[in-house]
Amino acid sequence: MLALFIRDIRLAMRAGGGFGLALAFFLILVTLVPFGVGTDVAVLSKIAPGILWVGALLSSLLSLDRIFALDREDGTLDVLATAPIPLEGVVIAKAAAHWVTTGLPLAFAAPALGVLLHLPAPGHLWLLITLAIGTPALSMIGAFGAALTVGLKRGGLLLSLLVLPLYVPTLIFGAETAARAIAGQAATTPLLLLAGITLGSVALLPFASAAVLRVNLR
Amino acid sequence: MHLTVSKLGVARGGVRLLEGLSFDVPAGTALILRGPNGSGKTTLLRTLAGLQPPVGGQIAPGPDHMAYSAHADAIKAALTVSENLAFWARVFGTSDFEPAITAFRLGALLDRPAGELSSGQKRRLGLARLMLTGRPIWCLDEPTVSLDAEAVAWFGDVVRGHLQTGGSAVIATHIDLRLAAPELDLAAFKARVPLIDQAF
Numbered sequence: 409m410l411a412l413f414i415r416d417i418r419l420a421m422r423a424g425g426g427f428g429l430a431l432a433f434f435l436i437l438v439t440l441v442p443f444g445v446g447t448d449v450a451v452l453s454k455i456a457p458g459i460l461w462v463g464a465l466l467s468s469l470l471s472l473d474r475i476f477a478l479d480r481e482d483g484t485l486d487v488l489a490t491a492p493i494p495l496e497g498v499v500i501a502k503a504a505a506h507w508v509t510t511g512l513p514l515a516f517a518a519p520a521l522g523v524l525l526h527l528p529a530p531g532h533l534w535l536l537i538t539l540a541i542g543t544p545a546l547s548m549i550g551a552f553g554a555a556l557t558v559g560l561k562r563g564g565l566l567l568s569l570l571v572l573p574l575y576v577p578t579l580i581f582g583a584e585t586a587a588r589a590i591a592g593q594a595a596t597t598p599l600l601l602l603a604g605i606t607l608g609s610v611a612l613l614p615f616a617s618a619a620v621l622r623v624n625l626r
Numbered sequence: 627m628h629l630t631v632s633k634l635g636v637a638r639g640g641v642r643l644l645e646g647l648s649f650d651v652p653a654g655t656a657l658i659l660r661g662p663n664g665s666g667k668t669t670l671l672r673t674l675a676g677l678q679p680p681v682g683g684q685i686a687p688g689p690d691h692m693a694y695s696a697h698a699d700a701i702k703a704a705l706t707v708s709e710n711l712a713f714w715a716r717v718f719g720t721s722d723f724e725p726a727i728t729a730f731r732l733g734a735l736l737d738r739p740a741g742e743l744s745s746g747q748k749r750r751l752g753l754a755r756l757m758l759t760g761r762p763i764w765c766l767d768e769p770t771v772s773l774d775a776e777a778v779a780w781f782g783d784v785v786r787g788h789l790q791t792g793g794s795a796v797i798a799t800h801i802d803l804r805l806a807a808p809e810l811d812l813a814a815f816k817a818r819v820p821l822i823d824q825a826f
Binding site for chain 2: 418489491
Protein backbone atom coordinates (compact mmCIF):
# COMPACT_ATOMS: atom_id res chain seq x y z
CA MET A 409 0.00 0.00 0.00
CA LEU A 410 2.81 2.38 0.91
CA ALA A 411 4.53 1.54 -2.38
CA LEU A 412 1.38 2.46 -4.29
CA PHE A 413 0.94 5.69 -2.30
CA ILE A 414 4.52 6.76 -3.01
CA ARG A 415 4.26 5.77 -6.67
CA ASP A 416 1.07 7.82 -7.15
CA ILE A 417 2.64 10.90 -5.55
CA ARG A 418 5.73 10.45 -7.72
CA LEU A 419 3.58 10.13 -10.85
CA ALA A 420 1.64 13.26 -9.93
CA MET A 421 4.87 15.23 -9.48
CA ARG A 422 6.40 14.10 -12.79
CA ALA A 423 5.71 15.88 -16.05
CA GLY A 424 2.09 15.50 -17.13
CA GLY A 425 1.06 14.28 -13.71
CA GLY A 426 -1.36 17.12 -13.03
CA PHE A 427 0.06 18.17 -9.65
CA GLY A 428 0.01 21.90 -10.45
CA LEU A 429 -3.37 21.77 -12.18
CA ALA A 430 -5.57 22.12 -9.08
CA LEU A 431 -3.36 24.81 -7.53
CA ALA A 432 -3.21 26.85 -10.74
CA PHE A 433 -6.99 26.63 -11.20
CA PHE A 434 -7.52 27.70 -7.58
CA LEU A 435 -5.18 30.66 -8.02
CA ILE A 436 -6.89 31.78 -11.25
CA LEU A 437 -10.37 31.47 -9.77
CA VAL A 438 -9.55 33.44 -6.61
CA THR A 439 -7.69 36.10 -8.60
CA LEU A 440 -10.66 36.59 -10.92
CA VAL A 441 -13.27 37.02 -8.16
CA PRO A 442 -12.34 40.65 -7.27
CA PHE A 443 -12.56 41.52 -10.98
CA GLY A 444 -16.04 40.04 -11.10
CA VAL A 445 -17.58 41.35 -7.87
CA GLY A 446 -15.64 44.60 -7.51
CA THR A 447 -13.06 45.65 -4.95
CA ASP A 448 -15.44 46.68 -2.15
CA VAL A 449 -13.61 45.46 0.97
CA ALA A 450 -16.78 44.80 2.94
CA VAL A 451 -18.28 42.62 0.19
CA LEU A 452 -15.05 40.73 -0.49
CA SER A 453 -14.28 39.94 3.13
CA LYS A 454 -17.84 38.69 3.61
CA ILE A 455 -17.76 36.26 0.67
CA ALA A 456 -14.07 35.30 1.02
CA PRO A 457 -14.47 32.07 3.05
CA GLY A 458 -17.25 30.83 0.77
CA ILE A 459 -15.33 31.66 -2.41
CA LEU A 460 -12.18 29.96 -1.11
CA TRP A 461 -14.15 26.85 -0.17
CA VAL A 462 -15.98 26.67 -3.52
CA GLY A 463 -12.67 27.23 -5.31
CA ALA A 464 -10.92 24.46 -3.39
CA LEU A 465 -13.83 22.09 -4.09
CA LEU A 466 -13.87 22.77 -7.84
CA SER A 467 -10.07 22.52 -8.02
CA SER A 468 -10.01 19.12 -6.39
CA LEU A 469 -12.68 17.97 -8.86
CA LEU A 470 -10.33 18.55 -11.81
CA SER A 471 -7.97 15.66 -11.21
CA LEU A 472 -10.50 13.08 -9.96
CA ASP A 473 -10.87 11.21 -13.24
CA ARG A 474 -7.13 10.42 -13.19
CA ILE A 475 -7.38 8.42 -9.96
CA PHE A 476 -8.35 5.12 -11.58
CA ALA A 477 -8.82 5.78 -15.32
CA LEU A 478 -5.09 5.94 -16.15
CA ASP A 479 -4.38 2.73 -14.24
CA ARG A 480 -7.29 1.06 -15.96
CA GLU A 481 -6.06 2.06 -19.43
CA ASP A 482 -2.53 0.70 -19.04
CA GLY A 483 -3.59 -2.52 -17.30
CA THR A 484 -2.19 -1.56 -13.89
CA LEU A 485 -5.61 -1.86 -12.26
CA ASP A 486 -5.96 -5.50 -13.41
CA VAL A 487 -2.62 -6.38 -11.87
CA LEU A 488 -3.40 -4.46 -8.66
CA ALA A 489 -6.69 -6.34 -8.40
CA THR A 490 -4.78 -9.65 -8.50
CA ALA A 491 -1.99 -8.40 -6.19
CA PRO A 492 -1.71 -9.34 -2.50
CA ILE A 493 -3.01 -5.87 -1.49
CA PRO A 494 -6.78 -5.85 -0.90
CA LEU A 495 -8.62 -3.63 -3.37
CA GLU A 496 -9.89 -1.56 -0.43
CA GLY A 497 -6.25 -0.80 0.40
CA VAL A 498 -5.62 0.21 -3.22
CA VAL A 499 -8.52 2.68 -2.97
CA ILE A 500 -7.24 4.14 0.32
CA ALA A 501 -3.68 4.50 -1.01
CA LYS A 502 -4.84 6.21 -4.19
CA ALA A 503 -7.30 8.53 -2.41
CA ALA A 504 -4.59 9.45 0.12
CA ALA A 505 -2.13 10.20 -2.69
CA HIS A 506 -4.79 12.35 -4.39
CA TRP A 507 -5.31 14.27 -1.15
CA VAL A 508 -1.60 14.85 -0.59
CA THR A 509 -1.19 16.18 -4.15
CA THR A 510 -4.39 18.30 -4.29
CA GLY A 511 -6.29 18.83 -1.02
CA LEU A 512 -3.29 19.48 1.21
CA PRO A 513 -1.60 22.03 -1.11
CA LEU A 514 -5.00 23.74 -1.53
CA ALA A 515 -5.42 23.98 2.24
CA PHE A 516 -2.03 25.69 2.54
CA ALA A 517 -2.63 27.95 -0.47
CA ALA A 518 -6.03 29.15 0.74
CA PRO A 519 -4.81 31.42 3.61
CA ALA A 520 -2.32 33.07 1.27
CA LEU A 521 -4.94 33.59 -1.42
CA GLY A 522 -7.31 34.89 1.29
CA VAL A 523 -5.19 38.04 1.33
CA LEU A 524 -6.40 38.78 -2.20
CA LEU A 525 -10.00 38.67 -0.95
CA HIS A 526 -9.46 40.72 2.21
CA LEU A 527 -10.14 37.71 4.37
CA PRO A 528 -10.40 38.96 7.99
CA ALA A 529 -7.52 38.05 10.29
CA PRO A 530 -8.67 34.91 12.19
CA GLY A 531 -10.03 33.51 8.93
CA HIS A 532 -6.62 32.50 7.56
CA LEU A 533 -6.01 29.95 10.28
CA TRP A 534 -9.61 28.74 10.17
CA LEU A 535 -9.53 28.19 6.41
CA LEU A 536 -6.36 26.13 6.78
CA ILE A 537 -8.01 24.08 9.55
CA THR A 538 -11.36 23.53 7.81
CA LEU A 539 -9.79 22.72 4.45
CA ALA A 540 -7.29 20.34 6.05
CA ILE A 541 -10.17 18.55 7.79
CA GLY A 542 -12.64 18.70 4.89
CA THR A 543 -10.55 17.95 1.80
CA PRO A 544 -9.85 14.27 2.71
CA ALA A 545 -13.61 13.75 2.31
CA LEU A 546 -13.43 15.39 -1.13
CA SER A 547 -10.65 13.00 -2.24
CA MET A 548 -12.40 9.94 -0.79
CA ILE A 549 -15.82 10.78 -2.27
CA GLY A 550 -14.04 11.62 -5.52
CA ALA A 551 -12.28 8.26 -5.53
CA PHE A 552 -15.67 6.58 -5.14
CA GLY A 553 -17.01 8.55 -8.11
CA ALA A 554 -13.89 7.70 -10.11
CA ALA A 555 -14.39 4.01 -9.30
CA LEU A 556 -18.00 4.21 -10.50
CA THR A 557 -17.02 5.74 -13.84
CA VAL A 558 -13.72 3.91 -14.43
CA GLY A 559 -14.99 1.85 -17.33
CA LEU A 560 -16.38 4.82 -19.25
CA LYS A 561 -14.58 6.73 -21.94
CA ARG A 562 -14.77 10.48 -21.27
CA GLY A 563 -16.56 9.82 -17.99
CA GLY A 564 -15.61 13.23 -16.61
CA LEU A 565 -19.06 14.80 -16.96
CA LEU A 566 -20.85 11.90 -15.32
CA LEU A 567 -18.21 11.84 -12.60
CA SER A 568 -18.83 15.54 -11.80
CA LEU A 569 -22.59 15.04 -11.74
CA LEU A 570 -22.26 12.07 -9.40
CA VAL A 571 -19.75 13.64 -7.07
CA LEU A 572 -20.94 17.24 -6.73
CA PRO A 573 -24.14 16.51 -4.72
CA LEU A 574 -22.03 14.40 -2.34
CA TYR A 575 -19.63 17.33 -1.96
CA VAL A 576 -22.37 19.73 -0.82
CA PRO A 577 -22.46 18.80 2.91
CA THR A 578 -18.67 19.18 3.17
CA LEU A 579 -18.90 22.56 1.45
CA ILE A 580 -21.75 23.78 3.69
CA PHE A 581 -20.13 22.82 6.97
CA GLY A 582 -16.63 23.82 5.90
CA ALA A 583 -17.61 27.30 4.75
CA GLU A 584 -19.99 27.70 7.71
CA THR A 585 -17.24 26.87 10.22
CA ALA A 586 -14.88 29.42 8.68
CA ALA A 587 -17.58 32.11 8.43
CA ARG A 588 -18.70 31.64 12.06
CA ALA A 589 -15.17 31.66 13.40
CA ILE A 590 -14.47 34.90 11.54
CA ALA A 591 -17.67 36.46 12.94
CA GLY A 592 -16.61 35.46 16.44
CA GLN A 593 -19.44 32.94 16.89
CA ALA A 594 -19.21 29.39 18.21
CA ALA A 595 -17.95 27.17 15.36
CA THR A 596 -17.66 23.83 17.14
CA THR A 597 -20.86 22.25 15.81
CA PRO A 598 -20.21 22.71 12.06
CA LEU A 599 -16.55 21.78 12.62
CA LEU A 600 -17.54 18.51 14.28
CA LEU A 601 -20.02 17.76 11.49
CA LEU A 602 -17.30 18.49 8.92
CA ALA A 603 -14.93 16.11 10.70
CA GLY A 604 -17.75 13.57 10.95
CA ILE A 605 -18.33 13.60 7.19
CA THR A 606 -14.61 13.09 6.57
CA LEU A 607 -14.30 10.24 9.06
CA GLY A 608 -17.48 8.60 7.79
CA SER A 609 -16.42 8.71 4.16
CA VAL A 610 -12.90 7.48 4.95
CA ALA A 611 -14.37 4.60 6.95
CA LEU A 612 -17.10 3.49 4.53
CA LEU A 613 -16.24 4.55 0.98
CA PRO A 614 -13.13 2.35 0.51
CA PHE A 615 -15.40 -0.69 0.77
CA ALA A 616 -17.99 0.77 -1.60
CA SER A 617 -15.30 1.85 -4.07
CA ALA A 618 -13.60 -1.56 -4.03
CA ALA A 619 -16.93 -3.32 -4.62
CA VAL A 620 -17.66 -1.00 -7.56
CA LEU A 621 -14.17 -1.53 -9.01
CA ARG A 622 -14.63 -5.32 -8.88
CA VAL A 623 -17.83 -5.00 -10.90
CA ASN A 624 -16.23 -2.60 -13.37
CA LEU A 625 -13.24 -4.90 -13.95
CA ARG A 626 -15.39 -7.83 -15.09
CA MET B 627 1.29 -26.17 -8.25
CA HIS B 628 -1.48 -28.35 -9.63
CA LEU B 629 -4.30 -26.40 -11.28
CA THR B 630 -7.66 -28.12 -11.55
CA VAL B 631 -10.59 -26.68 -13.44
CA SER B 632 -13.88 -28.55 -13.45
CA LYS B 633 -17.11 -27.87 -15.33
CA LEU B 634 -16.20 -24.21 -15.61
CA GLY B 635 -18.45 -21.76 -17.41
CA VAL B 636 -17.28 -18.26 -18.26
CA ALA B 637 -19.15 -15.26 -19.62
CA ARG B 638 -18.29 -11.77 -20.81
CA GLY B 639 -20.73 -8.87 -20.96
CA GLY B 640 -23.68 -11.15 -20.19
CA VAL B 641 -22.82 -13.55 -23.01
CA ARG B 642 -21.83 -17.07 -22.03
CA LEU B 643 -18.73 -18.05 -23.97
CA LEU B 644 -17.57 -21.39 -22.59
CA GLU B 645 -19.26 -24.13 -20.60
CA GLY B 646 -18.39 -27.53 -19.20
CA LEU B 647 -14.69 -26.77 -19.37
CA SER B 648 -12.56 -29.21 -17.37
CA PHE B 649 -8.80 -29.60 -17.45
CA ASP B 650 -5.79 -30.29 -15.24
CA VAL B 651 -2.43 -28.59 -15.33
CA PRO B 652 -0.04 -30.54 -13.07
CA ALA B 653 2.90 -28.78 -11.44
CA GLY B 654 5.80 -28.34 -13.85
CA THR B 655 3.65 -28.31 -16.98
CA ALA B 656 2.00 -25.72 -19.16
CA LEU B 657 -1.23 -25.71 -21.11
CA ILE B 658 -1.55 -23.87 -24.41
CA LEU B 659 -4.98 -22.43 -25.17
CA ARG B 660 -6.08 -22.36 -28.80
CA GLY B 661 -9.18 -21.03 -30.43
CA PRO B 662 -10.31 -18.42 -32.91
CA ASN B 663 -10.79 -14.75 -31.95
CA GLY B 664 -13.69 -14.31 -29.58
CA SER B 665 -13.65 -17.92 -28.43
CA GLY B 666 -13.10 -16.92 -24.80
CA LYS B 667 -9.33 -17.27 -24.25
CA THR B 668 -8.97 -13.89 -22.55
CA THR B 669 -12.18 -14.33 -20.56
CA LEU B 670 -11.02 -17.74 -19.36
CA LEU B 671 -7.66 -16.34 -18.24
CA ARG B 672 -9.33 -13.38 -16.47
CA THR B 673 -11.66 -15.81 -14.72
CA LEU B 674 -8.72 -17.98 -13.62
CA ALA B 675 -6.97 -14.87 -12.28
CA GLY B 676 -10.05 -13.94 -10.25
CA LEU B 677 -10.80 -10.74 -12.17
CA GLN B 678 -14.30 -11.94 -12.93
CA PRO B 679 -16.49 -14.60 -11.36
CA PRO B 680 -17.17 -17.89 -13.18
CA VAL B 681 -20.79 -18.64 -14.09
CA GLY B 682 -20.39 -22.18 -12.81
CA GLY B 683 -17.84 -24.81 -11.95
CA GLN B 684 -14.73 -24.80 -9.80
CA ILE B 685 -11.16 -23.55 -10.02
CA ALA B 686 -8.57 -24.79 -7.55
CA PRO B 687 -6.43 -23.24 -6.18
CA GLY B 688 -7.83 -19.70 -5.81
CA PRO B 689 -6.72 -16.43 -7.41
CA ASP B 690 -4.06 -15.85 -4.72
CA HIS B 691 -1.87 -18.37 -6.56
CA MET B 692 -2.23 -16.82 -10.02
CA ALA B 693 -0.09 -14.27 -11.79
CA TYR B 694 -1.91 -12.58 -14.64
CA SER B 695 -0.40 -10.92 -17.68
CA ALA B 696 -2.63 -9.33 -20.30
CA HIS B 697 -2.26 -7.35 -23.53
CA ALA B 698 -1.58 -4.19 -21.51
CA ASP B 699 1.82 -4.13 -19.83
CA ALA B 700 0.88 -2.24 -16.61
CA ILE B 701 3.81 0.13 -17.12
CA LYS B 702 3.92 3.79 -16.13
CA ALA B 703 5.49 5.85 -18.90
CA ALA B 704 6.66 8.59 -16.52
CA LEU B 705 8.65 6.18 -14.34
CA THR B 706 11.97 4.62 -15.28
CA VAL B 707 12.31 0.91 -15.97
CA SER B 708 13.88 0.27 -12.56
CA GLU B 709 11.19 2.33 -10.79
CA ASN B 710 8.49 0.29 -12.54
CA LEU B 711 10.17 -2.96 -11.49
CA ALA B 712 10.79 -1.77 -7.93
CA PHE B 713 7.14 -0.78 -7.57
CA TRP B 714 5.80 -4.17 -8.61
CA ALA B 715 8.45 -5.94 -6.51
CA ARG B 716 7.25 -4.04 -3.42
CA VAL B 717 3.59 -4.66 -4.21
CA PHE B 718 4.22 -8.40 -4.50
CA GLY B 719 6.56 -8.42 -1.50
CA THR B 720 9.76 -9.48 -3.26
CA SER B 721 13.05 -7.64 -3.06
CA ASP B 722 15.17 -9.51 -5.57
CA PHE B 723 14.46 -8.44 -9.11
CA GLU B 724 17.91 -9.17 -10.54
CA PRO B 725 16.81 -12.49 -12.12
CA ALA B 726 13.98 -10.70 -13.94
CA ILE B 727 16.37 -8.02 -15.25
CA THR B 728 18.84 -10.66 -16.45
CA ALA B 729 16.24 -12.95 -18.00
CA PHE B 730 14.69 -10.19 -20.11
CA ARG B 731 18.01 -8.36 -20.80
CA LEU B 732 16.74 -5.11 -19.22
CA GLY B 733 20.07 -4.15 -17.62
CA ALA B 734 20.98 -1.48 -20.18
CA LEU B 735 17.51 0.09 -20.01
CA LEU B 736 17.12 0.50 -16.24
CA ASP B 737 17.46 4.30 -16.10
CA ARG B 738 15.39 5.00 -19.21
CA PRO B 739 11.83 6.34 -18.78
CA ALA B 740 9.50 3.49 -19.68
CA GLY B 741 7.60 5.78 -22.05
CA GLU B 742 10.64 5.93 -24.35
CA LEU B 743 10.94 2.16 -24.77
CA SER B 744 9.95 0.40 -27.97
CA SER B 745 6.83 -1.75 -27.77
CA GLY B 746 8.92 -4.93 -27.68
CA GLN B 747 11.01 -3.54 -24.81
CA LYS B 748 7.83 -2.54 -22.96
CA ARG B 749 6.53 -6.06 -23.42
CA ARG B 750 9.76 -7.48 -21.93
CA LEU B 751 9.34 -5.14 -18.94
CA GLY B 752 5.70 -6.20 -18.56
CA LEU B 753 6.67 -9.89 -18.67
CA ALA B 754 9.51 -9.34 -16.19
CA ARG B 755 6.79 -8.47 -13.66
CA LEU B 756 5.68 -12.13 -13.72
CA MET B 757 8.98 -13.19 -12.16
CA LEU B 758 8.44 -10.70 -9.31
CA THR B 759 5.02 -12.03 -8.32
CA GLY B 760 6.30 -15.26 -6.79
CA ARG B 761 3.01 -16.86 -7.81
CA PRO B 762 3.09 -20.53 -8.88
CA ILE B 763 0.52 -20.41 -11.71
CA TRP B 764 1.00 -18.02 -14.60
CA CYS B 765 -2.03 -16.99 -16.69
CA LEU B 766 -0.61 -15.45 -19.86
CA ASP B 767 -2.64 -13.79 -22.58
CA GLU B 768 -0.72 -13.54 -25.88
CA PRO B 769 2.58 -12.95 -24.05
CA THR B 770 4.73 -12.78 -27.20
CA VAL B 771 2.92 -9.92 -28.96
CA SER B 772 5.50 -7.44 -30.37
CA LEU B 773 8.46 -9.54 -29.20
CA ASP B 774 11.17 -10.35 -31.77
CA ALA B 775 12.36 -13.93 -32.32
CA GLU B 776 15.26 -13.54 -29.90
CA ALA B 777 13.04 -12.17 -27.11
CA VAL B 778 10.53 -14.96 -27.72
CA ALA B 779 13.36 -17.43 -27.09
CA TRP B 780 14.30 -15.60 -23.84
CA PHE B 781 10.68 -15.72 -22.78
CA GLY B 782 10.53 -19.45 -23.58
CA ASP B 783 13.55 -19.94 -21.29
CA VAL B 784 11.83 -18.01 -18.50
CA VAL B 785 8.68 -20.12 -18.76
CA ARG B 786 10.74 -23.35 -18.82
CA GLY B 787 12.63 -22.15 -15.74
CA HIS B 788 9.34 -21.42 -14.00
CA LEU B 789 8.02 -24.90 -14.85
CA GLN B 790 11.23 -26.58 -13.67
CA THR B 791 10.81 -25.01 -10.22
CA GLY B 792 7.38 -26.58 -9.84
CA GLY B 793 5.31 -23.79 -11.34
CA SER B 794 2.66 -24.15 -13.99
CA ALA B 795 1.22 -21.94 -16.70
CA VAL B 796 -1.85 -21.49 -18.87
CA ILE B 797 -0.89 -19.64 -22.04
CA ALA B 798 -3.04 -18.31 -24.84
CA THR B 799 -0.71 -17.96 -27.81
CA HIS B 800 -0.49 -18.49 -31.55
CA ILE B 801 3.30 -18.82 -31.50
CA ASP B 802 5.22 -22.02 -30.84
CA LEU B 803 7.14 -21.46 -27.59
CA ARG B 804 8.81 -24.91 -27.80
CA LEU B 805 7.39 -25.94 -24.46
CA ALA B 806 6.27 -29.47 -25.36
CA ALA B 807 2.98 -28.58 -23.70
CA PRO B 808 -0.46 -30.04 -24.43
CA GLU B 809 -2.91 -27.86 -26.32
CA LEU B 810 -6.55 -27.23 -25.50
CA ASP B 811 -8.89 -26.07 -28.26
CA LEU B 812 -11.60 -23.93 -26.70
CA ALA B 813 -13.86 -24.30 -29.74
CA ALA B 814 -14.96 -27.67 -28.32
CA PHE B 815 -16.39 -25.99 -25.22
CA LYS B 816 -18.31 -23.20 -26.95
CA ALA B 817 -21.47 -22.44 -25.01
CA ARG B 818 -24.60 -23.74 -26.74
CA VAL B 819 -26.96 -21.23 -25.09
CA PRO B 820 -25.00 -18.00 -25.23
CA LEU B 821 -27.40 -15.72 -23.33
CA ILE B 822 -27.55 -15.97 -19.57
CA ASP B 823 -30.65 -14.71 -17.85
CA GLN B 824 -29.43 -14.03 -14.34
CA ALA B 825 -27.82 -10.68 -13.62
CA PHE B 826 -24.34 -11.35 -12.28
